[in-house]
Amino acid sequence: MRNRLALLILGATLLAPAQDLSRLPEWAAVAAQAAQAEPAPQDAEAWVLLDRTEIAYAGDGEIRLKRMRLLKVLEERGTQYRTYSIYGLGGKASRVKRLKGWNLRPDGDLVKLDSDTVVTMNDATDEEFSTTTFTGAALDRVVKGSLLAFESLESIQSPLGPVADAPLMGSLPVRTWELEVAKKEGWFTNLKAVEIKIDRRHFQPWVTKVEELAGGGLRVRNLAALPIDEGAHPHGSEVLPLVQVRFLDPKEPLAAMWSSWDAYARWVAGIYGPACQPSGVAEVKGGKDLAGLRALAAWMGHGLTYKQVYLSPERGWVPEQAPEVGRKRYGDCKDLTAFLLGEAKRLGYSGTPVLARIVRGRLEADEPPFPRFNHVIAGIRLETTLGLPAEVSTPQGRFLLVDPTDPFTPIGYLSAVHDRGRVMICLPEGAAWVEIPHAAILPQRLSFDLKGEVVGRELKGALVLRESGGYWGLRATARQGGTKAVHDLLLKSYLDLPPTARLDVETMSDPLDLDHPFEVALRLKHPDGLRVLAGEGYLADLGVPWVPGVIQRVGRPRHYPVVSSARGELAYRAEVKFANAVKPFLPSRTGESPFRSFSWTSQALPEGGGTLLKLSLDHRFVPARYGFDTREEGLKAWKQDRSLMKMFRDDALALRMDAR
Numbered sequence: 001m002r003n004r005l006a007l008l009i010l011g012a013t014l015l016a017p018a019q020d021l022s023r024l025p026e027w028a029a030v031a032a033q034a035a036q037a038e039p040a041p042q043d044a045e046a047w048v049l050l051d052r053t054e055i056a057y058a059g060d061g062e063i064r065l066k067r068m069r070l071l072k073v074l075e076e077r078g079t080q081y082r083t084y085s086i087y088g089l090g091g092k093a094s095r096v097k098r099l100k101g102w103n104l105r106p107d108g109d110l111v112k113l114d115s116d117t118v119v120t121m122n123d124a125t126d127e128e129f130s131t132t133t134f135t136g137a138a139l140d141r142v143v144k145g146s147l148l149a150f151e152s153l154e155s156i157q158s159p160l161g162p163v164a165d166a167p168l169m170g171s172l173p174v175r176t177w178e179l180e181v182a183k184k185e186g187w188f189t190n191l192k193a194v195e196i197k198i199d200r201r202h203f204q205p206w207v208t209k210v211e212e213l214a215g216g217g218l219r220v221r222n223l224a225a226l227p228i229d230e231g232a233h234p235h236g237s238e239v240l241p242l243v244q245v246r247f248l249d250p251k252e253p254l255a256a257m258w259s260s261w262d263a264y265a266r267w268v269a270g271i272y273g274p275a276c277q278p279s280g281v282a283e284v285k286g287g288k289d290l291a292g293l294r295a296l297a298a299w300m301g302h303g304l305t306y307k308q309v310y311l312s313p314e315r316g317w318v319p320e321q322a323p324e325v326g327r328k329r330y331g332d333c334k335d336l337t338a339f340l341l342g343e344a345k346r347l348g349y350s351g352t353p354v355l356a357r358i359v360r361g362r363l364e365a366d367e368p369p370f371p372r373f374n375h376v377i378a379g380i381r382l383e384t385t386l387g388l389p390a391e392v393s394t395p396q397g398r399f400l401l402v403d404p405t406d407p408f409t410p411i412g413y414l415s416a417v418h419d420r421g422r423v424m425i426c427l428p429e430g431a432a433w434v435e436i437p438h439a440a441i442l443p444q445r446l447s448f449d450l451k452g453e454v455v456g457r458e459l460k461g462a463l464v465l466r467e468s469g470g471y472w473g474l475r476a477t478a479r480q481g482g483t484k485a486v487h488d489l490l491l492k493s494y495l496d497l498p499p500t501a502r503l504d505v506e507t508m509s510d511p512l513d514l515d516h517p518f519e520v521a522l523r524l525k526h527p528d529g530l531r532v533l534a535g536e537g538y539l540a541d542l543g544v545p546w547v548p549g550v551i552q553r554v555g556r557p558r559h560y561p562v563v564s565s566a567r568g569e570l571a572y573r574a575e576v577k578f579a580n581a582v583k584p585f586l587p588s589r590t591g592e593s594p595f596r597s598f599s600w601t602s603q604a605l606p607e608g609g610g611t612l613l614k615l616s617l618d619h620r621f622v623p624a625r626y627g628f629d630t631r632e633e634g635l636k637a638w639k640q641d642r643s644l645m646k647m648f649r650d651d652a653l654a655l656r657m658d659a660r
Helices: 002-015 026-035 076-082 253-259 260-274 288-303 322-328 333-347 476-496 628-652
Strands: 044-059 062-073 083-087 095-102 110-112 117-121 132-136 147-156 163-167 173-181 197-203 218-221 242-248 351-356 375-382 393-395 398-404 422-425 431-436 445-455 458-468 503-509 518-526 531-535 537-538 561-566 568-578 582-584 589-593 595-605 609-621 625-627 654-656
Touching: 026 044, 026 062, 026 147, 026 173, 044 163, 044 242, 062 163, 076 083, 083 095, 083 147, 117 595, 132 393, 173 197, 173 242, 242 253, 253 260, 260 333, 260 351, 260 422, 260 431, 288 333, 288 398, 322 333, 333 351, 333 375, 351 398, 393 431, 398 625, 476 503, 476 518, 582 595, 582 609, 595 628, 625 628, 628 654
Parallel strands: 044 173, 445 568
Antiparallel strands: 044 062, 062 147, 083 132, 095 110, 095 147, 117 132, 163 242, 173 218, 197 242, 351 375, 351 422, 375 398, 393 398, 422 431, 445 458, 458 518, 503 518, 531 537, 537 654, 561 625, 568 609, 582 654, 589 595, 595 609
């Protein structure tokens, strides 16, 4: 009976319809046929057989972007790739003109993408655009073995001109990646004067062989998937392979500005000039001196709000007129920069916009002109130095760098997001490049002062935090959400208290008082503040730096560089009373690694019939970076640092109970 059933199953399998590749579009059928004889990559949920991008310039600043993507689902988890996504600007700036999809199942059925399944979210109106516009479509009935093909066509009229990029690597391995670049000349369009610039970034060590295609296109075979288990690495824009395409059309001003950084800087300086006029709303007393600049920054901190604003395609990256910013009392980075420069003009200063890139990777010295900046700050020209750390000297003069979106950093400093950044000062004559000196960054410090007592197992007491430079972000949190926001941040994140604990904010200083550290006074009750096990006690590790996480799966080679940007200094002090005699397990220890240094002391003093335990920790993070050539060394250093902190935390707050 069992043999008969097996024969029936085998017969049904042999009679099942095979995947007819001709039912796919021709480009997908060819790619699927070519991959049939090749083994699939190991441990992959799905395999991209073809990822092809065609970028064409159609004239008048318009780019046509066509994408073709074919993948095979290898595992059940790979069915998540049934969705195809397009991120664009929306409105008039970006139109998805075509989006098609095919699911060729292993049983031979073909499921096509219905136009009703295409969804656009956060789409903008014709008068504006949004950088978060998302168009997506999902294929139905996707199973293991399905071949999924997607084809899209976009028309892009970017406010920053005819430029586009094409990343190579993603979450899945890719058999063939292709890029073709062209100019679409027609009966009435002459694009012979348009120059095409194709720049490759960070191909090594990821890509070892490239096939050149006609017209400057290229083909790459067998791209590995990005590692998903590697932490502590740089932003992808600094290390991952990317192709940048620029169409330099002499008839289009927005295209011409990408011919050089000087051209772009002149364009930026030109659009800011008319906008940077005094608003007449800032109530600032003072003249051309440091006091006047400080008064202006203080007024902006209290009177204006930073807010991301959608822009019209006509306005593009152009700032709002400074008087209008003052009337509305809000703006984004370029609007607040225009306001600051306008008011500085009233004080007697001249100034200019400065383009920066923050959070999402650093702009590198060898990068070609491309829209990679994501932030604007102000450069105030100084005839003589004011002696401030955020002053920079260039062949075009001395400038004081000020971030008008940051009301928590005093004039003369910048916040940590700018540390060692490379910025472009935009002048009418061109670009002046500077590296932001480390001394310009406001130091991040936190003092942690706990005075408490242990009653039974409960730890209760008073805690005072004093923060400079946004070590825990308390000042900014207080400004945005008040006492409750600070309470929640400490309770859930930094103090890691259990649900049964109680934390009350008693007093809090003015978050916009930049002359003093931001101070929060709290009362806390931790019901499990002391754990006792086999005659040993363990005090709750409130405020002690955590053990760094695992950044590499055991037995896997490292691919990314190793980077730690953690910074700041902690001064931890605690005095805790015990009704009984206790003795610290770790009276003192010092530690040092490429990522930190610390010094610890613990002292037990008799008090009454009990003990006063005095704890002291001075801890300093050290930013560190290991490149591709030294990444294994960086991984080893990270593991050693993790071991160092794990041993320290296991020992530092351990106590011998009733020790005489």
